[in-house]
Amino acid sequence: MTETVAEPRSVRWGLAAKLFAILLLLGAVAVMITGVLGYIRAREALERAIFAQLTAARETKAHQIESYFLTVRREMRLLAASKMVVDATRGFREAVDEFDKKPVPPEVKESVHGWYDGHYMPMVRKLLGTDVPATEFMPTSAAPYFLQDLYIVRNPHPDGRRDLLDDAGDGSAYSKVHAVYHPLMRTAATTVGFADFMIVDPRTGRLIYTVDKDADFATSLRAGPYRHSNLAAAAARCATAPDPSATCLEDFSAYLPSDGVPEAFMAAPIIDQGVVTGVLIAELSVDEIDAIVTGGRRWRNEGFGATGEAYLVGPDFMVRSSGRNFFENPAIYFSDLKAGGASDEDIAAIKRYGSPILHQHADTAATRAAVGGVDGVGEISGYRGVPTLASWGPVRVSGIKWGLVAKIDSSEAFEPVYRLERDLLIVGAIAFFVVVVTGAWLSRSLLGPLRELTAGVRRFAAGDLEAHVPVRTRDEIGQLCLAFNGMIDDINQKNVVIETKNRENEELLLNVLPAPIANRLRGGEKGIADGFAEVTVSFADLVGFTALSSEMPPAEVVTLLNGLFTRFDVAASELGIEKIKTVGDAYMAVCGLPVPVPNHAERMVRMAIRMVHITREHAMEYGVSMKLRVGINSGPVVAGVIGKSKYIYDLWGDTVNLASRMESGGIPDSVQVTRPVYEKLKDQFVFESRGEIEVKGKGHVEAWVLRL
Numbered sequence: 001m002t003e004t005v006a007e008p009r010s011v012r013w014g015l016a017a018k019l020f021a022i023l024l025l026l027g028a029v030a031v032m033i034t035g036v037l038g039y040i041r042a043r044e045a046l047e048r049a050i051f052a053q054l055t056a057a058r059e060t061k062a063h064q065i066e067s068y069f070l071t072v073r074r075e076m077r078l079l080a081a082s083k084m085v086v087d088a089t090r091g092f093r094e095a096v097d098e099f100d101k102k103p104v105p106p107e108v109k110e111s112v113h114g115w116y117d118g119h120y121m122p123m124v125r126k127l128l129g130t131d132v133p134a135t136e137f138m139p140t141s142a143a144p145y146f147l148q149d150l151y152i153v154r155n156p157h158p159d160g161r162r163d164l165l166d167d168a169g170d171g172s173a174y175s176k177v178h179a180v181y182h183p184l185m186r187t188a189a190t191t192v193g194f195a196d197f198m199i200v201d202p203r204t205g206r207l208i209y210t211v212d213k214d215a216d217f218a219t220s221l222r223a224g225p226y227r228h229s230n231l232a233a234a235a236a237r238c239a240t241a242p243d244p245s246a247t248c249l250e251d252f253s254a255y256l257p258s259d260g261v262p263e264a265f266m267a268a269p270i271i272d273q274g275v276v277t278g279v280l281i282a283e284l285s286v287d288e289i290d291a292i293v294t295g296g297r298r299w300r301n302e303g304f305g306a307t308g309e310a311y312l313v314g315p316d317f318m319v320r321s322s323g324r325n326f327f328e329n330p331a332i333y334f335s336d337l338k339a340g341g342a343s344d345e346d347i348a349a350i351k352r353y354g355s356p357i358l359h360q361h362a363d364t365a366a367t368r369a370a371v372g373g374v375d376g377v378g379e380i381s382g383y384r385g386v387p388t389l390a391s392w393g394p395v396r397v398s399g400i401k402w403g404l405v406a407k408i409d410s411s412e413a414f415e416p417v418y419r420l421e422r423d424l425l426i427v428g429a430i431a432f433f434v435v436v437v438t439g440a441w442l443s444r445s446l447l448g449p450l451r452e453l454t455a456g457v458r459r460f461a462a463g464d465l466e467a468h469v470p471v472r473t474r475d476e477i478g479q480l481c482l483a484f485n486g487m488i489d490d491i492n493q494k495n496v497v498i499e500t501k502n503r504e505n506e507e508l509l510l511n512v513l514p515a516p517i518a519n520r521l522r523g524g525e526k527g528i529a530d531g532f533a534e535v536t537v538s539f540a541d542l543v544g545f546t547a548l549s550s551e552m553p554p555a556e557v558v559t560l561l562n563g564l565f566t567r568f569d570v571a572a573s574e575l576g577i578e579k580i581k582t583v584g585d586a587y588m589a590v591c592g593l594p595v596p597v598p599n600h601a602e603r604m605v606r607m608a609i610r611m612v613h614i615t616r617e618h619a620m621e622y623g624v625s626m627k628l629r630v631g632i633n634s635g636p637v638v639a640g641v642i643g644k645s646k647y648i649y650d651l652w653g654d655t656v657n658l659a660s661r662m663e664s665g666g667i668p669d670s671v672q673v674t675r676p677v678y679e680k681l682k683d684q685f686v687f688e689s690r691g692e693i694e695v696k697g698k699g700h701v702e703a704w705v706l707r708l
Helices: 002-080 083-100 106-128 142-153 173-192 230-239 286-294 324-328 330-339 344-353 365-371 415-443 447-461 476-512 515-522 545-550 554-575 600-622 654-664 675-681
Strands: 196-201 206-210 248-254 262-272 275-285 309-313 376-381 387-397 400-409 529-543 578-583 586-591 627-642 648-652 670-673 687-695 699-706
Touching (some): 002 173, 002 275, 002 376, 083 206, 230 248, 230 275, 447 476, 578 648, 586 600, 600 675, 654 670
Antiparallel strands (some): 529 586, 578 586, 627 648
């Protein structure tokens, strides 16, 4: 018989081993081929998708920039050809010439010099980092002194709001022209979104009108302090072009009168009867371009993830837009710049001006190609020296050569591929595990269910009442497993019923006896009786309740009394007082047993006060006349369990009897206490002495009534 059992076992495990080896080999090869091909294809597809996304974002932003400048050109042509601008130019030129003919009073020079020394030069020296003499910026002719004094120094409006002054009130020809045209020019500048709106006289190169009235107002762009600015270059280019369709755009550059903020300038000739009488110039804030390139600094919303961004570069390979980390991670931003080769001077300038625009170098293969007019995509080293996936190309705006780059760090771009690599390893491990499990399952498909059933029976015998076994087949073994599980479920249901009954019995016992006494009784202790040296006992009785109940239906009597005693029980529970029993309309309670408490007398007096107030409220709610009489005494008692079939926990002793006499001899709607209670609480409550009262079986006993 031993040989008969061993032969099939040997054949079974031999076949299982072969099947296991075949499954393992096939699974490993399939997982390896699928994983390698999937990794390669996923990386290529992801790279194409990222390049397509970056290119789409770059082209969209480039188109927005080109559209912005195209709109500005159109607006400038229309405004320069408008009668308003032509007439205003003529009037401002004549008025400025009139000022030049007047001598400058000393007080005007003094006020203008004071403004430069106190307001303008501190800003200039802070931005330039050198002690520049103020004489380099002072006016050199009469008109600038008069105009800067009227519209800057004496302007009643604060810096940044000088454009609100329409008429300086000096009665000059300039102020009259200004009062007429300034509101119109201010509205035009605000409507088209220009940072400032200016008119230059081509004869003198003087800035004869500006909306904002900054330090460049009335200065000469040929010989003044801003002769080397991009504003002067734009004015000079358009001053000799009597072509109504001509516009002159100068790239962004730091402009001192605008607190060193990078500004670009778009100019258009003002032509009157075929002659260029002025140059209309719009000051373009870099914020407009920066908002387009950075998407309002909402990089994540535009699909750039955690490290992606787009940035604009000029022919000097200085950025024309803000870097992302400059706002999100300044410490990392400056650390990356330093690691990428940025000079200390560039980093100091960025911190001084509070912006990387025109101070941060971005000289990479991508920016060189973009500025050179070449589109492309690829993985390059970015300006931070970090490998990035980038899409680059030119921004086609007449007059400037810009390149736009959209990029994202390679580490973030290929994070899905890295996750796929990890997932493939996990899948491979899971597949290997599945093969192992499958082989084991096939080898034990017959004995497995029986072994599980045997184990379930053993667990059940050991006390595990949740020892269900899985039902894996529909044959006889499966039916046996179903029957076993049904038996366990039936036993569990019966156990639930038993536990429910036990809980109900427990609650019933606790309603009859204090918890410590109930525990002792359940532990098998018999003849429970204890002496307590110091407790406080109270008796309460409803005065006239017998007469009241005779006039009410029995159901209403029970409802009234049950509601009142229930509220007594709640108060007792809150104060840690043990209710002993109720007899008719009488209520007996004790404090200080079975667990002793030091302030048992105080708790009981507070309980009595609550009971009186509760009785008054209850009587008012039911519309009846009902008063409570309470008696309290402190002293030793004996407590124990009486009975066998119906337990009751009761108290005995003179302390109990005297407490009962205090109640029966008390005054309705009051609390009467003995001397022990009075001595304990006379400093906490107000008592009134009743003297000695007659107490049955005790003679004369001193009593006090608590003042409520």
